[in-house]
Amino acid sequence: MFVIVVGGGRIGFYLTKELLAEGHEIVLMEKDPGAAERIRDELGAVVVNRDGCEGTHLAEAGANRAAIVAAVTGDDADNLVVCQMAKHHFDVPRTIARVNNPRNEVLYRNLGVDEIISPTRMVLAAIEQDIPVHELLHLANLEGGELELLEAQIAEDSPALGRRPADISLPDGCTLFVVIRDDRAQPVVPETIFQEGDKVIAISRTECENDLRMQLIGDVPEVV
Amino acid sequence: MRVIIVGSGRVGAGAASQLAEEGHEVVILDIKTESFRRLAPGFSGQALRGDGTDTSVLERAGARECEWFFAMTNGDNRNILAAQLARQTFGIPHVLCKINDPVRSKAYATLGIDTINRTEMMIDSINRYMGKPAIPGAADVTVATVPPPPEKDAAVAAAVPEPPAATTGDR
Numbered sequence: 001m002f003v004i005v006v007g008g009g010r011i012g013f014y015l016t017k018e019l020l021a022e023g024h025e026i027v028l029m030e031k032d033p034g035a036a037e038r039i040r041d042e043l044g045a046v047v048v049n050r051d052g053c054e055g056t057h058l059a060e061a062g063a064n065r066a067a068i069v070a071a072v073t074g075d076d077a078d079n080l081v082v083c084q085m086a087k088h089h090f091d092v093p094r095t096i097a098r099v100n101n102p103r104n105e106v107l108y109r110n111l112g113v114d115e116i117i118s119p120t121r122m123v124l125a126a127i128e129q130d131i132p133v134h135e136l137l138h139l140a141n142l143e144g145g146e147l148e149l150l151e152a153q154i155a156e157d158s159p160a161l162g163r164r165p166a167d168i169s170l171p172d173g174c175t176l177f178v179v180i181r182d183d184r185a186q187p188v189v190p191e192t193i194f195q196e197g198d199k200v201i202a203i204s205r206t207e208c209e210n211d212l213r214m215q216l217i218g219d220v221p222e223v224v
Numbered sequence: 225m226r227v228i229i230v231g232s233g234r235v236g237a238g239a240a241s242q243l244a245e246e247g248h249e250v251v252i253l254d255i256k257t258e259s260f261r262r263l264a265p266g267f268s269g270q271a272l273r274g275d276g277t278d279t280s281v282l283e284r285a286g287a288r289e290c291e292w293f294f295a296m297t298n299g300d301n302r303n304i305l306a307a308q309l310a311r312q313t314f315g316i317p318h319v320l321c322k323i324n325d326p327v328r329s330k331a332y333a334t335l336g337i338d339t340i341n342r343t344e345m346m347i348d349s350i351n352r353y354m355g356k357p358a359i360p361g362a363a364d365v366t367v368a369t370v371p372p373p374p375e376k377d378a379a380v381a382a383a384v385p386e387p388p389a390a391t392t393g394d395r
Contacts, residue, residue, distance in 0.1 A: 053301055055327040077277055077305035089331060103279045107312055
């Protein structure tokens with residue numbers, strides 16, 4: 001597969017190295033001459049000293065026959081522009097952007113970036129798994145980010161405590177489907193009564209997250 | 225009516241000073257406070273230090289209630305990101321983005337963003353100074369060919385006047 005990687009920082013470097021080892025055809029674009037030179041010493045001619053944001057440079061690198069363009073520079077704006085140019089001018093089937101500011105994720109999706117990798121979000125998720133917070137845990141994104149798989153823990157002050165699924169008014173497009181109690185997963189059925197300590201697994205549309213939080217966790221100040 | 229300008233360079237600060245003088249509610253953003261020295265001495269607008277490509281900063285600048293948005297930093301890509309946030313996330317009706325690379329400038333005009341290109345403007349000026357014919361459209365804003373769907377309340381949008389003819393190019 002022909003992959004263009006834009007950005008020769010740590011991520012771009014190791015990504016290129018791994019992809020080469022797997023036998024893919026790669027061009028790594030790095031605009032800084034010094035950085036490009038250092039990578040060339042180690043990886044050879046796969047690196048070109050070109051700016052992946054420039055249409056002409058992308059064309060030189062062969063963007064019109066690339067299967068994937070991965071923009072992994074440290075700059076969110078640069079990564080967005082690389083993906084948009086690749087998508088709209090070279091019809092690249094799959095574009096991947098590294099996004100540092102988690103708030104940019106939705107925008108990037110709406111603007112046509114196929115896959116978003118957020119190191120910030122990943123570390124955040126790892127931290128949230130470990131600390132007991134009265135918050136919704138993000139377990140995974142589904143359907144390109146439109147739906148989320150979430151976990152909520154029922155606490156003693158939860159509005160859902162002692163109630164059945166039918167007593168909880170959930171927003172449209174939101175489903176509670178599994179409850180984890182005593183380390184055992186059981187499906188949420190009409191007879192389920194939520195107890196303290198239950199972990200409820202839900203699928204929700206991204207925009208319904210707040211409603212879901214209100215119903216299962218209650219009105220707690222948002223932790224950012 | 226509120227105007228947000230991202231980037232307090234010569235153009236951004238100059239436009240901000242002039243618009244504030246005319247009585248507009250101007251908010252200017254820059255990541256460096258020292259850039260605000262370019263503003264006119266009696267600048268009556270608001271100068272905020274912050275990253276104009278960050279939604280929370282834009283929110284603080286009042287982007288939810290804003291009619292005009294100018295992305296005028298010296299980085300093309302930062303301007304592109306700021307402009308698309310203004311358009312998509314905040315639904316600001318008039319968004320103008322400075323893009324100095326002519327290729328990117330044309331590309332984004334087809335992606336729904338009004339662009340202004342200093343490179344072409346200056347080449348055009350040089351040409352005309354030499355008595356050559358003007359490059360069509362080079363001196364004007366390139367108005368987006370695919371207008372994005374209006375997200376703001378229709379009544380709010382209707383109350384906003386069209387941009388003056390002098391700034392609209394090959395519509």
